[in-house]
Amino acid sequence: MDNKGYRKFLLKFTASVLVFALLVGSFMYVVDPLQMYRKSSLYPPLYSSQERYQNAGLARSYDYDTIILGSSMTQNFVPSYVESVLGGQVMKLSIEGSTAMEQSAVGRTALDTGKVKRVLWGLDYFAMRQDVGAESENMPMYMYDNNPFNDYEYLFNISNVKHAWRALTTPEEESKAFRNLDLLRNWDKSAKYSQAAVLDTWEKARIKEAGYGKNEFSLENVEAVFNKYVLSLIEEHPEVEFTFYYPPYTILRQQVWAETNPVRAENQYAMKKYMFEQFSKHSNVSVYDFQEDSSITYDLGQYKDLSHHSQAINERIVREIAEGKNLVTADNVDKFNEELESQLSHLAVDMDSGAFSLFVYVDDKEVEFSVPAQVREGHILVPIKELAAALGAEFGFDGTSVVKLRKGDVVATLTKGSSQMTVQRGGDEADAQTVDLGYEMQNLSGSMMVAVEPAADAFAQSLEVTEPQPYLKEIRIKTGSAE
Known part of the structure; x- marks a missing residue:
């Protein structure tokens, strides 16, 4: 193709492109x-x-x-x-x-x-x-x-x-x-x-x-x-x-x-x-x-x-x-x-029934937990070490699976993976009682968690659970220590 023919082709092509663009643009502007x-x-x-x-x-x-x-x-x-x-x-x-x-x-x-x-x-x-x-x-x-x-x-x-x-x-x-x-x-x-x-x-x-x-x-x-x-x-x-x-x-x-x-x-x-x-x-x-x-x-x-x-x-x-x-x-x-x-800071999570706020009081003093409480099979689980501190109990852990809580002459022994707790009052091991925790102690959210009611009850004079309003539960524990 000579230069004249190439220029002619280029002009036609350019004109076609411009016409096509005009048609498309007009179509789009109208529609x-x-x-x-x-x-x-x-x-x-x-x-x-x-x-x-x-x-x-x-x-x-x-x-x-x-x-x-x-x-x-x-x-x-x-x-x-x-x-x-x-x-x-x-x-x-x-x-x-x-x-x-x-x-x-x-x-x-x-x-x-x-x-x-x-x-x-x-x-x-x-x-x-x-x-x-x-x-x-x-x-x-x-x-x-x-x-x-x-x-x-x-x-x-x-x-x-x-x-x-x-x-x-x-x-x-x-x-x-x-x-x-x-x-x-x-x-x-x-x-x-x-x-x-x-x-x-x-x-x-x-x-x-x-x-x-x-x-x-x-x-x-x-x-x-x-x-x-x-x-x-x-x-x-x-x-x-x-x-x-x-x-x-x-x-x-x-x-x-x-x-x-x-x-x-x-x-x-x-x-x-x-x-x-x-x-x-x-x-x-x-x-x-x-x-x-x-x-x-x-x-x-x-x-x-x-x-x-x-x-x-x-x-x-x-x-x-x-x-x-x-x-x-x-x-x-x-x-x-x-x-x-x-x-x-008071969040508790029940994998069956949802979320609620949990307030725990020991001798009228509020207890705050570092991780959310969780509910398993109807039992409220909280970090056992923090619960022990609130109860005034000495916390001991053998480094593998056994936890011991001691306050006065009461010793509670719990084992990771077990739903049983042994409570000994006084020095006579023959008088030790086995308590059903309702749910096994286990590691959740990086903390060893235990059912709060039976664990706390071992050291409590009284324990009361109430629901004063929707999405709110209160646990009030009396140990007698403040008296």
């Missing part, structure tokens, strides 16, 4: 599958499951005056239900696994429309665990800016082209899950809520997450992320009402974090205090804390894993926000943290 430019009127909308992409169009092109921001913890909010309780016209803009940067980008796009009067924001500490200077690896930021010159990334995205074709050709009665905006990305009906599954996940997480605390972000970095992506929106929009809430994870989720990543746990407490200090400077902001509400966080049957709860809990959160329950104030901000810390 606009994610509704970036306008709300769909040519065809019944077929929404995308990719929230990071779809939310840009929802924020830009739909009518609303209230938006919901947050992670998967907010996906089970039903906008029509929120409207019935809080009023307004609600648009849910949740993003599964999102960071504060991503939530802020969606929120800013919606706020820039001038339509927003209220923001309901489920604020996870997890979302702020990112480098303050990091760029999003998953978020299509070109869909959230006001630069028309990078829209080619939307118009010529092959996934979007395919979605446009599906939107035009899929019968309206099909793909119903992606046509109902009220239930878009709501996973309540598909979830399997199970206390047993939560407990199983908890046991595995305590092992799996053992090294998670090695690379925790500094508190200063987390504060900077909050300032950049959350506080900035508040400061820029004093005319908008911001309602934040801290999502209620199971108490077991909090326990694993505290056990495997104590720096994260301390940062979480500190951030609640810091965020409230910033929120309190603005009259258009309120914050609600549901993470210490044991009627939610101990009800493991409402969760599908350690974190994610049912739609019923989302509905309860909305109702209680409307009622002003769990509102954080200057008078109670520290009490919320203290309550969660108390719950964790």
Whole structure:
């Protein structure tokens, strides 16, 4: 091919490419599958499951005056239900696994429309665990800016082209899950809520997450992320009402974090205090804390894993926000943290019936255990060494399996793996009695655990177990030592 023929071919090829691009671009602009430019009127909308992409169009092109921001913890909010309780016209803009940067980008796009009067924001500490200077690896930021010159990334995205074709050709009665905006990305009906599954996940997480605390972000970095992506929106929009809430994870989720990543746990407490200090400077902001509400966080049957709860809990959160329950104030901000810390220090786990708070008192003095009490076959197990100290008994261990507790003339002998305890009173071994512990003494969570009631009863004058309220048990032991 000579030079003239080559130039002719090149011109034709270039012209063909330009025409093809014009056709594709025009097709995408008109169909606009994610509704970036306008709300769909040519065809019944077929929404995308990719929230990071779809939310840009929802924020830009739909009518609303209230938006919901947050992670998967907010996906089970039903906008029509929120409207019935809080009023307004609600648009849910949740993003599964999102960071504060991503939530802020969606929120800013919606706020820039001038339509927003209220923001309901489920604020996870997890979302702020990112480098303050990091760029999003998953978020299509070109869909959230006001630069028309990078829209080619939307118009010529092959996934979007395919979605446009599906939107035009899929019968309206099909793909119903992606046509109902009220239930878009709501996973309540598909979830399997199970206390047993939560407990199983908890046991595995305590092992799996053992090294998670090695690379925790500094508190200063987390504060900077909050300032950049959350506080900035508040400061820029004093005319908008911001309602934040801290999502209620199971108490077991909090326990694993505290056990495997104590720096994260301390940062979480500190951030609640810091965020409230910033929120309190603005009259258009309120914050609600549901993470210490044991009627939610101990009800493991409402969760599908350690974190994610049912739609019923989302509905309860909305109702209680409307009622002003769990509102954080200057008078109670520290009490919320203290309550969660108390719950964790008194946590007991029954692999059959769930979690509860356990308070043990010896001669009216509270006993605190270093690991959660556990329940096996109806028997509450606690660390035997710490129990012995509380009872005022001398603790002895032979280094392999035998434990001896001695107080005065009473000696209790226990063996690892055995559910029997020998109690000798006085020096006559012939008078020794065998006591059924109900469950074998064994190593759990790195501590030798024993059934508290029969073990303590060997040294007690009296022992009483009560349940003063749901998810709470008290054991009161009297030894007579204080008398």
